[in-house]
Amino acid sequence: MTEESVMLRVVLVDDHPVVRAGLRAVLESGGGISVVAEAEDSAQALAAVDRQVGLGEGPDVVVMDIELGGGPSGIETTRQLAQRHPRLPVLMVTTYSSSADVQSALQAGAVGYLLKDASAADLRDAVVKAAQGMTVLPAEIARRALGGTRGLAEALSPREVQILELLVTGRTNQQLAAELFISQATVKTHLNHIFTKLGVATRTEAVAAARTHGIIRG
Structure with a gap:
Protein backbone atom coordinates (compact mmCIF):
# COMPACT_ATOMS: atom_id res chain seq x y z
CA MET A 1 0.00 0.00 0.00
CA THR A 2 1.47 3.33 -1.04
CA GLU A 3 1.54 6.48 1.10
CA GLU A 4 -0.86 8.12 -1.33
CA SER A 5 -3.39 5.32 -0.93
CA VAL A 6 -3.66 5.89 2.84
CA MET A 7 -3.56 9.70 2.74
CA LEU A 8 -6.61 11.27 4.37
CA ARG A 9 -8.05 14.10 2.32
CA VAL A 10 -9.33 17.10 4.28
CA VAL A 11 -11.33 20.18 3.29
CA LEU A 12 -10.49 23.01 5.69
CA VAL A 13 -13.14 25.66 6.36
CA ASP A 14 -12.26 28.81 8.35
CA ASP A 15 -12.78 32.49 7.58
CA HIS A 16 -9.31 33.55 8.79
CA PRO A 17 -6.45 32.88 6.31
CA VAL A 18 -3.82 32.86 9.05
CA VAL A 19 -5.78 30.30 11.07
CA ARG A 20 -6.25 28.12 8.00
CA ALA A 21 -2.52 28.26 7.33
CA GLY A 22 -1.81 27.21 10.90
CA LEU A 23 -4.32 24.37 10.86
CA ARG A 24 -3.01 23.15 7.50
CA ALA A 25 0.54 23.13 8.83
CA VAL A 26 -0.49 21.17 11.90
CA LEU A 27 -2.59 18.65 10.01
CA GLU A 28 0.02 17.96 7.35
CA SER A 29 3.03 17.98 9.67
CA GLY A 30 2.64 14.42 10.87
CA GLY A 31 2.11 12.80 7.48
CA GLY A 32 -0.94 10.84 6.37
CA ILE A 33 -3.19 13.90 6.06
CA SER A 34 -3.49 16.23 3.09
CA VAL A 35 -5.56 19.42 2.95
CA VAL A 36 -6.98 19.20 -0.57
CA ALA A 37 -9.11 22.36 -0.45
CA GLU A 38 -9.71 25.43 1.70
CA ALA A 39 -12.78 27.63 2.07
CA GLU A 40 -13.51 30.83 3.94
CA ASP A 41 -17.30 30.78 3.86
CA SER A 42 -20.27 28.49 3.49
CA ALA A 43 -20.65 28.81 -0.28
CA GLN A 44 -16.99 28.05 -0.87
CA ALA A 45 -17.14 25.10 1.51
CA LEU A 46 -20.13 23.51 -0.21
CA ALA A 47 -18.62 24.10 -3.65
CA ALA A 48 -15.25 22.66 -2.60
CA VAL A 49 -16.80 19.50 -1.20
CA ASP A 50 -19.09 19.06 -4.20
CA ARG A 51 -16.09 19.47 -6.51
CA GLN A 52 -13.97 16.91 -4.66
CA VAL A 53 -16.83 14.42 -4.50
CA GLY A 54 -17.54 14.96 -8.20
CA LEU A 55 -13.94 14.15 -9.02
CA GLY A 56 -14.15 10.98 -6.96
CA GLU A 57 -11.39 12.24 -4.69
CA GLY A 58 -13.04 12.41 -1.29
CA PRO A 59 -12.79 14.31 0.93
CA ASP A 60 -12.53 12.03 3.94
CA VAL A 61 -13.19 14.74 6.54
CA VAL A 62 -14.29 18.39 6.62
CA VAL A 63 -12.69 20.48 9.37
CA MET A 64 -15.15 23.29 10.07
CA ASP A 65 -15.17 26.47 12.17
CA ILE A 66 -18.44 27.81 13.58
CA GLU A 67 -17.98 31.47 12.67
CA LEU A 68 -17.68 31.98 8.90
CA GLY A 69 -17.96 35.73 8.53
CA GLY A 70 -21.27 37.33 7.65
CA GLY A 71 -22.87 34.39 5.86
CA PRO A 72 -24.27 31.07 7.05
CA SER A 73 -22.44 29.65 10.07
CA GLY A 74 -20.38 26.51 10.18
CA ILE A 75 -23.27 24.82 11.95
CA GLU A 76 -25.67 25.64 9.10
CA THR A 77 -23.04 24.59 6.58
CA THR A 78 -22.61 21.30 8.43
CA ARG A 79 -26.36 20.76 8.24
CA GLN A 80 -26.31 21.33 4.48
CA LEU A 81 -23.34 19.00 4.02
CA ALA A 82 -25.15 16.31 6.00
CA GLN A 83 -28.05 16.58 3.56
CA ARG A 84 -25.86 16.56 0.44
CA HIS A 85 -23.24 14.06 1.58
CA PRO A 86 -24.62 12.15 4.58
CA ARG A 87 -21.59 9.87 4.93
CA LEU A 88 -19.05 12.70 5.02
CA PRO A 89 -17.69 13.33 8.55
CA VAL A 90 -17.55 16.95 9.70
CA LEU A 91 -15.24 17.79 12.59
CA MET A 92 -15.98 21.12 14.26
CA VAL A 93 -12.78 22.93 15.32
CA THR A 94 -13.53 26.27 16.90
CA THR A 95 -12.97 28.67 19.79
CA TYR A 96 -16.63 28.53 20.86
CA SER A 97 -17.25 26.17 23.75
CA SER A 98 -20.77 26.88 25.03
CA SER A 99 -23.12 23.96 25.55
CA ALA A 100 -25.53 25.50 23.02
CA ASP A 101 -22.86 25.58 20.32
CA VAL A 102 -21.77 22.00 21.01
CA GLN A 103 -25.35 20.73 20.99
CA SER A 104 -26.22 22.64 17.82
CA ALA A 105 -23.15 21.32 16.00
CA LEU A 106 -23.86 17.71 16.93
CA GLN A 107 -27.53 18.07 16.04
CA ALA A 108 -26.51 19.49 12.66
CA GLY A 109 -24.54 16.33 11.95
CA ALA A 110 -20.98 17.00 13.15
CA VAL A 111 -19.22 13.82 14.29
CA GLY A 112 -16.93 15.69 16.64
CA TYR A 113 -16.14 18.95 18.36
CA LEU A 114 -12.68 20.21 19.25
CA LEU A 115 -11.40 23.53 20.54
CA LYS A 116 -8.62 25.35 18.71
CA ASP A 117 -6.39 25.22 21.78
CA ALA A 118 -6.14 21.44 21.40
CA SER A 119 -2.66 20.07 20.87
CA ALA A 120 -1.37 19.31 17.39
CA ALA A 121 -1.41 15.59 18.18
CA ASP A 122 -5.01 15.75 19.42
CA LEU A 123 -6.11 17.60 16.29
CA ARG A 124 -4.51 15.10 13.93
CA ASP A 125 -5.85 12.20 16.01
CA ALA A 126 -9.34 13.71 15.90
CA VAL A 127 -9.23 13.90 12.10
CA VAL A 128 -8.13 10.26 11.86
CA LYS A 129 -10.89 9.14 14.24
CA ALA A 130 -13.51 11.18 12.37
CA ALA A 131 -12.44 9.58 9.09
CA GLN A 132 -12.87 6.16 10.71
CA GLY A 133 -16.44 7.02 11.66
CA MET A 134 -15.70 7.52 15.35
CA THR A 135 -17.19 10.22 17.52
CA VAL A 136 -14.69 12.86 18.66
CA LEU A 137 -15.91 14.59 21.79
CA PRO A 138 -13.43 15.32 24.61
CA ALA A 139 -14.85 14.65 28.06
CA GLU A 140 -15.00 18.31 29.04
CA ILE A 141 -16.90 19.18 25.86
CA ALA A 142 -19.27 16.27 26.45
CA ARG A 143 -19.99 17.49 29.97
CA ARG A 144 -20.81 20.96 28.68
CA ALA A 145 -23.07 19.57 25.99
Missing part, protein backbone atom coordinates in the same frame (compact mmCIF):
# COMPACT_ATOMS: atom_id res chain seq x y z
CA LEU A 146 -24.94 17.34 28.41
CA GLY A 147 -25.11 19.71 31.35
CA GLY A 148 -22.37 18.41 33.65
CA THR A 149 -21.97 15.13 35.51
CA ARG A 150 -25.64 14.91 36.44
CA GLY A 151 -26.54 15.51 32.81
CA LEU A 152 -24.22 12.71 31.70
CA ALA A 153 -25.87 10.26 34.07
CA GLU A 154 -29.36 11.31 33.04
CA ALA A 155 -28.46 11.18 29.35
CA LEU A 156 -27.64 7.47 29.59
CA SER A 157 -30.57 5.10 29.33
CA PRO A 158 -30.98 2.29 31.91
CA ARG A 159 -29.89 -0.21 29.25
CA GLU A 160 -26.76 1.82 28.49
CA VAL A 161 -25.86 1.94 32.18
CA GLN A 162 -26.42 -1.81 32.37
CA ILE A 163 -24.06 -2.35 29.44
CA LEU A 164 -21.45 -0.11 31.07
CA GLU A 165 -21.64 -2.22 34.24
CA LEU A 166 -21.12 -5.37 32.17
CA LEU A 167 -18.21 -3.83 30.29
CA VAL A 168 -16.29 -3.79 33.56
CA THR A 169 -16.18 -7.61 33.38
CA GLY A 170 -14.64 -7.58 29.91
CA ARG A 171 -17.56 -9.23 28.15
CA THR A 172 -17.47 -9.33 24.33
CA ASN A 173 -20.28 -8.03 22.12
CA GLN A 174 -21.39 -11.62 21.58
CA GLN A 175 -21.51 -12.27 25.32
CA LEU A 176 -23.37 -9.02 25.95
CA ALA A 177 -25.93 -9.90 23.28
CA ALA A 178 -26.50 -13.36 24.75
CA GLU A 179 -26.85 -12.10 28.32
CA LEU A 180 -29.20 -9.25 27.43
CA PHE A 181 -31.19 -11.20 24.82
CA ILE A 182 -30.49 -8.65 22.08
CA SER A 183 -28.62 -8.81 18.79
CA GLN A 184 -24.95 -7.95 18.42
CA ALA A 185 -25.98 -5.12 16.09
CA THR A 186 -28.10 -3.67 18.90
CA VAL A 187 -25.15 -3.98 21.27
CA LYS A 188 -23.00 -2.03 18.83
CA THR A 189 -25.67 0.66 18.56
CA HIS A 190 -25.84 0.99 22.36
CA LEU A 191 -22.03 1.20 22.55
CA ASN A 192 -21.92 3.93 19.91
CA HIS A 193 -24.52 5.92 21.88
CA ILE A 194 -22.54 5.43 25.09
CA PHE A 195 -19.29 6.56 23.44
CA THR A 196 -20.98 9.66 22.03
CA LYS A 197 -22.61 10.64 25.31
CA LEU A 198 -19.43 10.13 27.35
CA GLY A 199 -17.15 11.67 24.72
CA VAL A 200 -14.94 8.61 24.43
CA ALA A 201 -13.78 6.27 21.69
CA THR A 202 -13.14 2.91 23.38
CA ARG A 203 -14.64 0.54 25.93
CA THR A 204 -11.80 1.22 28.36
CA GLU A 205 -12.35 4.97 28.13
CA ALA A 206 -16.10 4.50 28.58
CA VAL A 207 -15.64 2.50 31.78
CA ALA A 208 -13.12 5.02 33.11
CA ALA A 209 -15.42 7.97 32.35
CA ALA A 210 -18.42 6.21 33.89
CA ARG A 211 -16.44 5.56 37.07
CA THR A 212 -15.15 9.13 37.19
CA HIS A 213 -18.67 10.53 36.99
CA GLY A 214 -20.10 8.05 39.48
CA ILE A 215 -22.35 6.40 36.89
CA ILE A 216 -21.03 2.94 37.78
CA ARG A 217 -18.98 1.52 40.61
CA GLY A 218 -16.32 -1.13 40.77
Whole structure:
Protein backbone atom coordinates (compact mmCIF):
# COMPACT_ATOMS: atom_id res chain seq x y z
CA MET A 1 0.00 0.00 0.00
CA THR A 2 1.47 3.33 -1.04
CA GLU A 3 1.54 6.48 1.10
CA GLU A 4 -0.86 8.12 -1.33
CA SER A 5 -3.39 5.32 -0.93
CA VAL A 6 -3.66 5.89 2.84
CA MET A 7 -3.56 9.70 2.74
CA LEU A 8 -6.61 11.27 4.37
CA ARG A 9 -8.05 14.10 2.32
CA VAL A 10 -9.33 17.10 4.28
CA VAL A 11 -11.33 20.18 3.29
CA LEU A 12 -10.49 23.01 5.69
CA VAL A 13 -13.14 25.66 6.36
CA ASP A 14 -12.26 28.81 8.35
CA ASP A 15 -12.78 32.49 7.58
CA HIS A 16 -9.31 33.55 8.79
CA PRO A 17 -6.45 32.88 6.31
CA VAL A 18 -3.82 32.86 9.05
CA VAL A 19 -5.78 30.30 11.07
CA ARG A 20 -6.25 28.12 8.00
CA ALA A 21 -2.52 28.26 7.33
CA GLY A 22 -1.81 27.21 10.90
CA LEU A 23 -4.32 24.37 10.86
CA ARG A 24 -3.01 23.15 7.50
CA ALA A 25 0.54 23.13 8.83
CA VAL A 26 -0.49 21.17 11.90
CA LEU A 27 -2.59 18.65 10.01
CA GLU A 28 0.02 17.96 7.35
CA SER A 29 3.03 17.98 9.67
CA GLY A 30 2.64 14.42 10.87
CA GLY A 31 2.11 12.80 7.48
CA GLY A 32 -0.94 10.84 6.37
CA ILE A 33 -3.19 13.90 6.06
CA SER A 34 -3.49 16.23 3.09
CA VAL A 35 -5.56 19.42 2.95
CA VAL A 36 -6.98 19.20 -0.57
CA ALA A 37 -9.11 22.36 -0.45
CA GLU A 38 -9.71 25.43 1.70
CA ALA A 39 -12.78 27.63 2.07
CA GLU A 40 -13.51 30.83 3.94
CA ASP A 41 -17.30 30.78 3.86
CA SER A 42 -20.27 28.49 3.49
CA ALA A 43 -20.65 28.81 -0.28
CA GLN A 44 -16.99 28.05 -0.87
CA ALA A 45 -17.14 25.10 1.51
CA LEU A 46 -20.13 23.51 -0.21
CA ALA A 47 -18.62 24.10 -3.65
CA ALA A 48 -15.25 22.66 -2.60
CA VAL A 49 -16.80 19.50 -1.20
CA ASP A 50 -19.09 19.06 -4.20
CA ARG A 51 -16.09 19.47 -6.51
CA GLN A 52 -13.97 16.91 -4.66
CA VAL A 53 -16.83 14.42 -4.50
CA GLY A 54 -17.54 14.96 -8.20
CA LEU A 55 -13.94 14.15 -9.02
CA GLY A 56 -14.15 10.98 -6.96
CA GLU A 57 -11.39 12.24 -4.69
CA GLY A 58 -13.04 12.41 -1.29
CA PRO A 59 -12.79 14.31 0.93
CA ASP A 60 -12.53 12.03 3.94
CA VAL A 61 -13.19 14.74 6.54
CA VAL A 62 -14.29 18.39 6.62
CA VAL A 63 -12.69 20.48 9.37
CA MET A 64 -15.15 23.29 10.07
CA ASP A 65 -15.17 26.47 12.17
CA ILE A 66 -18.44 27.81 13.58
CA GLU A 67 -17.98 31.47 12.67
CA LEU A 68 -17.68 31.98 8.90
CA GLY A 69 -17.96 35.73 8.53
CA GLY A 70 -21.27 37.33 7.65
CA GLY A 71 -22.87 34.39 5.86
CA PRO A 72 -24.27 31.07 7.05
CA SER A 73 -22.44 29.65 10.07
CA GLY A 74 -20.38 26.51 10.18
CA ILE A 75 -23.27 24.82 11.95
CA GLU A 76 -25.67 25.64 9.10
CA THR A 77 -23.04 24.59 6.58
CA THR A 78 -22.61 21.30 8.43
CA ARG A 79 -26.36 20.76 8.24
CA GLN A 80 -26.31 21.33 4.48
CA LEU A 81 -23.34 19.00 4.02
CA ALA A 82 -25.15 16.31 6.00
CA GLN A 83 -28.05 16.58 3.56
CA ARG A 84 -25.86 16.56 0.44
CA HIS A 85 -23.24 14.06 1.58
CA PRO A 86 -24.62 12.15 4.58
CA ARG A 87 -21.59 9.87 4.93
CA LEU A 88 -19.05 12.70 5.02
CA PRO A 89 -17.69 13.33 8.55
CA VAL A 90 -17.55 16.95 9.70
CA LEU A 91 -15.24 17.79 12.59
CA MET A 92 -15.98 21.12 14.26
CA VAL A 93 -12.78 22.93 15.32
CA THR A 94 -13.53 26.27 16.90
CA THR A 95 -12.97 28.67 19.79
CA TYR A 96 -16.63 28.53 20.86
CA SER A 97 -17.25 26.17 23.75
CA SER A 98 -20.77 26.88 25.03
CA SER A 99 -23.12 23.96 25.55
CA ALA A 100 -25.53 25.50 23.02
CA ASP A 101 -22.86 25.58 20.32
CA VAL A 102 -21.77 22.00 21.01
CA GLN A 103 -25.35 20.73 20.99
CA SER A 104 -26.22 22.64 17.82
CA ALA A 105 -23.15 21.32 16.00
CA LEU A 106 -23.86 17.71 16.93
CA GLN A 107 -27.53 18.07 16.04
CA ALA A 108 -26.51 19.49 12.66
CA GLY A 109 -24.54 16.33 11.95
CA ALA A 110 -20.98 17.00 13.15
CA VAL A 111 -19.22 13.82 14.29
CA GLY A 112 -16.93 15.69 16.64
CA TYR A 113 -16.14 18.95 18.36
CA LEU A 114 -12.68 20.21 19.25
CA LEU A 115 -11.40 23.53 20.54
CA LYS A 116 -8.62 25.35 18.71
CA ASP A 117 -6.39 25.22 21.78
CA ALA A 118 -6.14 21.44 21.40
CA SER A 119 -2.66 20.07 20.87
CA ALA A 120 -1.37 19.31 17.39
CA ALA A 121 -1.41 15.59 18.18
CA ASP A 122 -5.01 15.75 19.42
CA LEU A 123 -6.11 17.60 16.29
CA ARG A 124 -4.51 15.10 13.93
CA ASP A 125 -5.85 12.20 16.01
CA ALA A 126 -9.34 13.71 15.90
CA VAL A 127 -9.23 13.90 12.10
CA VAL A 128 -8.13 10.26 11.86
CA LYS A 129 -10.89 9.14 14.24
CA ALA A 130 -13.51 11.18 12.37
CA ALA A 131 -12.44 9.58 9.09
CA GLN A 132 -12.87 6.16 10.71
CA GLY A 133 -16.44 7.02 11.66
CA MET A 134 -15.70 7.52 15.35
CA THR A 135 -17.19 10.22 17.52
CA VAL A 136 -14.69 12.86 18.66
CA LEU A 137 -15.91 14.59 21.79
CA PRO A 138 -13.43 15.32 24.61
CA ALA A 139 -14.85 14.65 28.06
CA GLU A 140 -15.00 18.31 29.04
CA ILE A 141 -16.90 19.18 25.86
CA ALA A 142 -19.27 16.27 26.45
CA ARG A 143 -19.99 17.49 29.97
CA ARG A 144 -20.81 20.96 28.68
CA ALA A 145 -23.07 19.57 25.99
CA LEU A 146 -24.94 17.34 28.41
CA GLY A 147 -25.11 19.71 31.35
CA GLY A 148 -22.37 18.41 33.65
CA THR A 149 -21.97 15.13 35.51
CA ARG A 150 -25.64 14.91 36.44
CA GLY A 151 -26.54 15.51 32.81
CA LEU A 152 -24.22 12.71 31.70
CA ALA A 153 -25.87 10.26 34.07
CA GLU A 154 -29.36 11.31 33.04
CA ALA A 155 -28.46 11.18 29.35
CA LEU A 156 -27.64 7.47 29.59
CA SER A 157 -30.57 5.10 29.33
CA PRO A 158 -30.98 2.29 31.91
CA ARG A 159 -29.89 -0.21 29.25
CA GLU A 160 -26.76 1.82 28.49
CA VAL A 161 -25.86 1.94 32.18
CA GLN A 162 -26.42 -1.81 32.37
CA ILE A 163 -24.06 -2.35 29.44
CA LEU A 164 -21.45 -0.11 31.07
CA GLU A 165 -21.64 -2.22 34.24
CA LEU A 166 -21.12 -5.37 32.17
CA LEU A 167 -18.21 -3.83 30.29
CA VAL A 168 -16.29 -3.79 33.56
CA THR A 169 -16.18 -7.61 33.38
CA GLY A 170 -14.64 -7.58 29.91
CA ARG A 171 -17.56 -9.23 28.15
CA THR A 172 -17.47 -9.33 24.33
CA ASN A 173 -20.28 -8.03 22.12
CA GLN A 174 -21.39 -11.62 21.58
CA GLN A 175 -21.51 -12.27 25.32
CA LEU A 176 -23.37 -9.02 25.95
CA ALA A 177 -25.93 -9.90 23.28
CA ALA A 178 -26.50 -13.36 24.75
CA GLU A 179 -26.85 -12.10 28.32
CA LEU A 180 -29.20 -9.25 27.43
CA PHE A 181 -31.19 -11.20 24.82
CA ILE A 182 -30.49 -8.65 22.08
CA SER A 183 -28.62 -8.81 18.79
CA GLN A 184 -24.95 -7.95 18.42
CA ALA A 185 -25.98 -5.12 16.09
CA THR A 186 -28.10 -3.67 18.90
CA VAL A 187 -25.15 -3.98 21.27
CA LYS A 188 -23.00 -2.03 18.83
CA THR A 189 -25.67 0.66 18.56
CA HIS A 190 -25.84 0.99 22.36
CA LEU A 191 -22.03 1.20 22.55
CA ASN A 192 -21.92 3.93 19.91
CA HIS A 193 -24.52 5.92 21.88
CA ILE A 194 -22.54 5.43 25.09
CA PHE A 195 -19.29 6.56 23.44
CA THR A 196 -20.98 9.66 22.03
CA LYS A 197 -22.61 10.64 25.31
CA LEU A 198 -19.43 10.13 27.35
CA GLY A 199 -17.15 11.67 24.72
CA VAL A 200 -14.94 8.61 24.43
CA ALA A 201 -13.78 6.27 21.69
CA THR A 202 -13.14 2.91 23.38
CA ARG A 203 -14.64 0.54 25.93
CA THR A 204 -11.80 1.22 28.36
CA GLU A 205 -12.35 4.97 28.13
CA ALA A 206 -16.10 4.50 28.58
CA VAL A 207 -15.64 2.50 31.78
CA ALA A 208 -13.12 5.02 33.11
CA ALA A 209 -15.42 7.97 32.35
CA ALA A 210 -18.42 6.21 33.89
CA ARG A 211 -16.44 5.56 37.07
CA THR A 212 -15.15 9.13 37.19
CA HIS A 213 -18.67 10.53 36.99
CA GLY A 214 -20.10 8.05 39.48
CA ILE A 215 -22.35 6.40 36.89
CA ILE A 216 -21.03 2.94 37.78
CA ARG A 217 -18.98 1.52 40.61
CA GLY A 218 -16.32 -1.13 40.77
